[in-house]
Amino acid sequence: MANRRQFVQSAASLAALSALPAAVRAQGFEQVKIINGFPAGGTADATARRVAERMGGTAYTRNAAVVENKPGAGGRIACEVVKASKPDGTTLLLTPYSMMSIYPHIYSKLSYDPFKDFAPVCIAAVMTHALSVGPMVPASVTSVKEFLAWAKANPDKASYGSPAAGSTPHFLGALLGLNTSTDLKHVPYRGSAPAVADMIGGNLAACSTPTGDALANHRAGKIRILGTSGATRTPFTPEVATYAEQGFADLTTEEWFGFYAPAGTPANVIAAANAAINQSLKEKTVVDSLAIMGLVAQGSTPAEMDRSQREEHRRWGPLVKKVGFTAES
Structure with missing residues (x-):
């Protein structure tokens, strides 16, 4: 094909x-x-x-x-x-x-x-989009469901950044929170780079961004990608389960x-x-x-x-x- x-x-x-x-x-x-x-x-x-x-x-x-x-x-x-x-x-x-x-x-x-x-x-x-977390979130959190549990237990820290208000990553994060009754505060940025930088610096719990914008820091161990939005796992993060695999099929998008x-x-x-x-x-x-x-x-x-x-x-x-x-x- x-x-x-x-x-x-x-x-x-x-x-x-x-x-x-x-x-x-x-x-x-x-x-x-x-x-x-x-x-x-x-x-x-x-x-x-x-x-x-x-x-x-x-x-x-x-x-x-x-x-x-x-x-x-x-x-x-x-x-x-x-x-x-x-x-x-x-x-x-x-x-x-x-x-x-x-x-x-x-x-x-x-x-x-x-x-x-x-x-x-x-x-x-x-591209696909990814949910990633930084050092603010404990290393024991390795899946989307574990992140949601952490967010509910830490509502004052439960935030995520995106490259722009109204962007696809913004809405994927919003839908994730809405569909699971989790209060995730959205923080819009001018592009993914400053959002990821704030997350690495411990000023932001998570980011919903294009997968590629989190890839280098994920591979370097500075952040952790918890889930991706494609119908199948990306060839770039084959070790990371998709949203669908983790029970969130409604977030599947490219x-x-x-x-x-x-x-x-x-x-x-x-x-x-x-x-x-x-x-x-x-x-x-x-x-x-x-x-x-x-x-x-x-x-x-x-x-x-x-x-x-x-x-x-x-x-x-x-x-x-x-x-x-x-x-x-």
Whole structure:
């Protein structure tokens, strides 16, 4: 199945390239930039940079893309920057699907319309999310259920950080607490890195973050990953049971990072960008470097990305309602 999907994607990319005007195929843009809504050092930044490094010399761009980090407002600032950019194909957004599929359910006055202001270009990488704990939590706590028991016994310390309010990791933590009648205080951060740093420093009990953002410190023994959100165990933490294996099947989810262009970007330019991104994601150096961050490289067509975004939007609506979180709450 995977080989067939790769073949279809490759065929689609080649067809898209052949449909471009000869001048575009030969030259491409001199320079393009990728806007990322999270700080350097995290999984979003790694995805943007690994792909950007390999995009040069394609029909889309002559040189490697430049990555600009625009952290803040839970990734919304980057979305706003790209929405306002000229729709000529020289500016792309790299974002988790949270900003497009979940935020419309929590912001009554969202400053952008995910379905009208952006054009899907390509899925880049898929990730799971993880619950990890730091030195504030006793070493005897090695499972999600044991953490919940500890949290109930220590309500003044029962908190978890996430990379942003309204992000998928935020809601996974909220659902975990809600479904088990455990009062877990959510502490939002501007990206996973500062949250994990606070957890390592003993100022925060736990974190719900992309698995890759906890991976290095888990392997170094500074923190402990207690559970992951995938349908199966990740190849990066095979020793860690999934939420489902531990009795929390309702938390099973995987999230992708995807590239978007401003709405109105010409279809042939989007096709060239898609081909360049898919080509980058087949490079072994890109696959391996993303794996270090707990990410699985995975391309797509624009149509596949659009379909997945809409499916996730429908899925998260009732979950957000269940948690009861809004931007004003």
